[in-house]
Amino acid sequence: xxxxxxxxxxxNKKHKSCCYRCLFLxxxxxxxxxxxxxxxxxxxxxxxxxYISGSIHYSRIPQYYWKDRLVKMYMTGLNAxxxxxxxxxxxxxxxxxNFTGDRDLEHFLDLANQTGLLVILRPGPYIxxxxxxxxxxxxxxxxxxxxxxxxDTDYLQAVSNWLAVLLSKIKPWLYINGGNIITVQVENEYxxxxxxxxxxxxxxxxxxxxxxxxxxxxxTTDGNTDREMRCGTLEGLYATVDFGTDTNITEAFSRQRxxxxxGPLVNSEFYTGWLDHWGDQHAVVDAQKVSRVLGEMLAMGxxxxxxxxxxxxxxxxxxxxxxxxxxxxxxxSYDYDAPLSEAGDPTEKLLxxxxxxxxxxxxxxxxxxxxxxxxxxxxxxxxxxxxISSLLNTLSPLGPVRSQYPLTFEEMKQYYxxxxxxxxxxxxxxxxxxxxxxxxxxxxxxxxxxxxxxQGLLERDTALVMNITGQQGDTVDILVENMGRVNxxxxxxxxxxxxxxxxxxxxxxxxxxxxxxxxxxxxxxxWPHSDSEQFFPPPHKEPSxxxxxxxGTLQPNGLAWDTFLKLxxxxxxxxWINGVNMGRYWPARGPQQTLYVPGPLLSxxxxxxxxxxxxxxxxxxxxxxxxxxxxLSATAPKS
Ligand SMILES: CCCC/N=C1\SC[C@@H]2[C@H](O)[C@H](O)[C@@H](O)CN12
Numbered sequence: 046x047x048x049x050x051x052x053x054x055x056x057n058k059k060h061k062s063c064c065y066r067c068l069f070l071x072x073x074x075x076x077x078x079x080x081x082x083x084x085x086x087x088x089x090x091x092x093x094x095x096y097i098s099g100s101i102h103y104s105r106i107p108q109y110y111w112k113d114r115l116v117k118m119y120m121t122g123l124n125a126x127x128x129x130x131x132x133x134x135x136x137x138x139x140x141x142x143n144f145t146g147d148r149d150l151e152h153f154l155d156l157a158n159q160t161g162l163l164v165i166l167r168p169g170p171y172i173x174x175x176x177x178x179x180x181x182x183x184x185x186x187x188x189x190x191x192x193x194x195x196x197d198t199d200y201l202q203a204v205s206n207w208l209a210v211l212l213s214k215i216k217p218w219l220y221i222n223g224g225n226i227i228t229v230q231v232e233n234e235y236x237x238x239x240x241x242x243x244x245x246x247x248x249x250x251x252x253x254x255x256x257x258x259x260x261x262x263x264x265t266t267d268g269n270t271d272r273e274m275r276c277g278t279l280e281g282l283y284a285t286v287d288f289g290t291d292t293n294i295t296e297a298f299s300r301q302r303x304x305x306x307x308g309p310l311v312n313s314e315f316y317t318g319w320l321d322h323w324g325d326q327h328a329v330v331d332a333q334k335v336s337r338v339l340g341e342m343l344a345m346g347x348x349x350x351x352x353x354x355x356x357x358x359x360x361x362x363x364x365x366x367x368x369x370x371x372x373x374x375x376x377x378s379y380d381y382d383a384p385l386s387e388a389g390d391p392t393e394k395l396l397x398x399x400x401x402x403x404x405x406x407x408x409x410x411x412x413x414x415x416x417x418x419x420x421x422x423x424x425x426x427x428x429x430x431x432x433i434s435s436l437l438n439t440l441s442p443l444g445p446v447r448s449q450y451p452l453t454f455e456e457m458k459q460y461y462x463x464x465x466x467x468x469x470x471x472x473x474x475x476x477x478x479x480x481x482x483x484x485x486x487x488x489x490x491x492x493x494x495x496x497x498x499x500q501g502l503l504e505r506d507t508a509l510v511m512n513i514t515g516q517q518g519d520t521v522d523i524l525v526e527n528m529g530r531v532n533x534x535x536x537x538x539x540x541x542x543x544x545x546x547x548x549x550x551x552x553x554x555x556x557x558x559x560x561x562x563x564x565x566x567x568x569x570x571x572w573p574h575s576d577s578e579q580f581f582p583p584p585h586k587e588p589s590x591x592x593x594x595x596x597g598t599l600q601p602n603g604l605a606w607d608t609f610l611k612l613x614x615x616x617x618x619x620x621w622i623n624g625v626n627m628g629r630y631w632p633a634r635g636p637q638q639t640l641y642v643p644g645p646l647l648s649x650x651x652x653x654x655x656x657x658x659x660x661x662x663x664x665x666x667x668x669x670x671x672x673x674x675x676x677l678s679a680t681a682p683k684s
Contacts, residue, residue: 078220078227078262080283082307087262087348089220089227095346096227097402098125098165099354100314102174103153104134105379106357106389108146109645111153113414114355114389115160121384121399122408125163125227127313127350128153129172131180132207134363137460139184139203142210154218158225164218165313165350167230167266168211170204170249171537175320175365175375178530179233179537183460186540193537194235196244205252212256221260228262229253230313234287236267236277239535246279254281266313269297278304287314287352290334294341310347315339317351317394318382322366322373327636327678329382332394340401351398355389356381358641361565361626362461365532366539371506372489374528376637377628378677387641387675388607390416417644420606422671425655427597429589429663430573433465434497434522436594437560439567441465445558451543453488454527457561462619463658464542465560466523470495470515471552477512478550485509486545489528492592492660495519499591502661513549521554523547524592526660528629564658568621574654590662598652599671605647609639611670616661622646623653633661638676 079088087094099118106114118126130150136142144150157164171194172180185191188199218224231249235241253263267277269288278284284304288297298310317335319328335351342349356379359365366374380387384395391413402408433440445467446457454464480493482503491503495515503511515521523543530539547554567573573596599622610620610627617631625646632638647653655669 076220076223077260079260080262080308085307086309086346087227095309095343095405096125096163096165096348096350097123097343097406098127098348098350099123099384100127100129100350100352101355102129102353102357102379103150104129104131104147104176104363105359106355107643107645108149108152110389110417110643112156112160113417114385115157115162117385117389117391117395117414118354119160119162120409120411120413121395122402122406123162123354124406125165125350126157126354127165127167127352129174129176129180130166130168130211131172131174131176132170133177133180133182135211136182136207139182140206144214151214151218154215154225162225163220164226165228165230166215166226167233168208168215169233170207172233173365173533175359175379176532177363177365177461178539179365179532181537183455183530186455186538191538192240194232194238194245195240195242196248201245201248204249208252208256212253216257219257219261221258228264229257231263231265231279231282232277234267234273234277235265236273236275237533238276241276243279246282250279250281264311264313269300271300274300274304283308283311285311285313287316288312289316290330290338294338294345298345298347310342310345312342312347312349314352315342315349317353317384318356318380320381321376321378321636321677323376323631323634323637324373324680325636326680327382332392332397335394336397336401339398340404343401343405351384353379353381353383355385356383356387358387358628360628362527362529364529364629366529367533368531368536369534372528372531374489375532377630377640378637378675380675380677387677388417388419418606419673420604420608420644420671421673422599422602422608424668424670425597425599427595427655427657427667427669429667430594430596432494432497432591432593433524433562434494434520437465439572440562440564441560442563443561445560448557448559449555450546451557452559453544454541457542457559459561460541461527462564463527463562464525465562466525466543467558467560468521468554468556470517470519470521471549471554472517474514474516474550477514479510480513481510481548482543482545483509483548484545486543487525488539488541488544490526490660491543492524492526494522494524494591497522499662524660564619565621565626568656569624573656589659592658592660593663595657595659595663595667597655597669599647599655600652601647601649603649604644605649606644608642608644608647608671608673609675610642611639611672611676612657613638613670614664614666615657615659615669618657618659621656623648635680636678638679639672641675642671
């Protein structure tokens with residue numbers, strides 16, 4: 046039967062992964078991947094192997110572009126890719142798992158396999174990655190004071206349930222089982238986390254061994270300090286390090302050697318660029334520096350993964366945030382100044398890297414696939430649909446929850462996007478009266494209107510008080526925006542909404558009506574275009590202030606090419622195109638000024654529906670512009 050299967054395999058290469066699973070089922074594969082502690086290298090099928098890898102996140106690329114990016118990585122000379130699995134991307138609702146469409150992990154692994162790329166898989170359960178809550182699902186926060194990334198029993202139960210599903214799914218894809226996954230990372234830079242909980246890491250190690258077997262190469266990755274390596278490593282998990290172009294390579298690898306005296310040198314995250322927060326200058330890393338340091342590491346025989354090789358986009362609400370001295374949300378683009386741009390275009394940095402790799406291994410012959418075509422579709426003028434307060438029947442069909450004091454997003458069981466908090470003025474405010482969040486409880490931005498008139502905003506860490514006026518009984522509407530949960534450090538328990546009471550003058554505001562807003566559900570269902578009577582008259586002349594929805598259509602022109610949406614003179618908000626949530630825009634803060642719109646998202650035959658939620662104020666022209674190039678580095682002048 047073995048020979049029959051091998052023959053079948055031989056004549057049916059294109060069904061390779063299917064046949065390999067057959068071989069796996071009969072235990073007939075002879076692939077092996079292991080660590081040679083004598084010769085300090087990996088062994089693949091018994092032969093020394095050095096991986097030259099690049100990070101790519103399928104969760105940040107529409108699946109119709111996965112193959113395009115993978116082929117470009119292969120043509121650069123990479124022999125492996127490194128892939129995170131974001132837990133919250135696949136289990137947004139506890140116990141309901143989604144591996145379809147843009148979440149079809151096995152399809153992504155199969156495309157990598159077809160392209161000749163091995164895989165270094167990083168299933169977390171925490172992944173950092175500038176991704177919402179570092180990949181942890183927000184429903185974990187249902188348990189007040191849960192200690193994430195620890196042996197907290199509720200956290201461990203949820204982790205065990207998730208990993209039982211995920212690790213069982215990936216087992217046939219292990220290289221030793223006939224697939225292409227050569228190594229698997231446990232947790233992520235655990236040494237940089239305050240808990241330093243060995244029982245947690247031991248529990249994970251036990252789970253990974255239970256589901257993946259004794260022969261799988263499991264590893265950890267930590268930042269380049271002794272403290273991080275001390276808390277992030279564990280006996281039985283091969284310790285690797287991460288560092289960028291400004292680190293002394295000898296010093297970094299000697300630190301790895303203190304924890305792994307024998308075995309391959311590994312830089313699991315060699316930073317080719319860096320991330321952007323709203324308000325930063327756009328981060329760039331010199332291409333020549335990247336290629337030079339890469340060459341030095343490869344010459345040492347080190348295994349290197351370039352973080353990122355293809356960054357992609359934080360579509361929807363998936364961006365994370367940092368919180369060092371203050372809350373700093375990450376921008377929508379994850380271009381990362383990576384060798385492949387956000388739109389998958391080969392850059393000078395990619396060509397410089399390819400020239401280095403040529404010195405160490407044969408790279409595939411043939412042309413580098415070109416950048417995908419881009420098109421400047423030009424201007425589209427939008428129309429106002431309405432203020433949020435006029436759309437509550439559509440956006441919050443089940444109506445409000447009444448509560449004496451504010452409830453968080455998590456208490457309301459809405460984890461992402463926007464929530465409307467409504468109350469009434471307790472007395473006349475003839476003079477501007479301070480509205481304050483004394484405990485810095487605005488998570489993350491609150492847009493305040495009285496009787497539908499926008500009066501200003503509050504912002505976590507930076508704007509804790511504003512003045513309002515009005516009369517007793519006036520309606521106070523506070524739209525709260527979740528700008529993405531912290532993904533690194535001790536503040537990842539990032540609850541959202543109004544986390545504490547608001548004080549107006551000397552009164553505590555009470556008796557709230559809290560409206561969950563299912564904007565994505567309404568838009569997916571065809572709103573606002575299904576309710577044409579809601580459209581206001583033709584565009585108004587004076588700029589419209591405060592949170593409101595606008596819509597328009599980009600007429601088809603027979604092309605569905607990549608494009609970049611610029612909302613010039615708009616302030617801040619969210620964009621949907623043909624029902625897909627494209628992410629956040631904030632040109633008033635920058636540095637990102639355009640949103641990447643993948644071409645296959647557009648229709649070539651019917652009008653493309655654009656819906657915008659502008660949070661602060663729309664320009665009088667109500668125009669948006671589709672360009673043929675991105676603008677990622679224009680930081681607005683400090684206001
Ligand atoms: C100084 C803070 C270092 C935090 N680690 C970072 S910032 C960019 C990258 C990604 O988040 C990646 O997911 C982390 O593992 C390492 N890293």
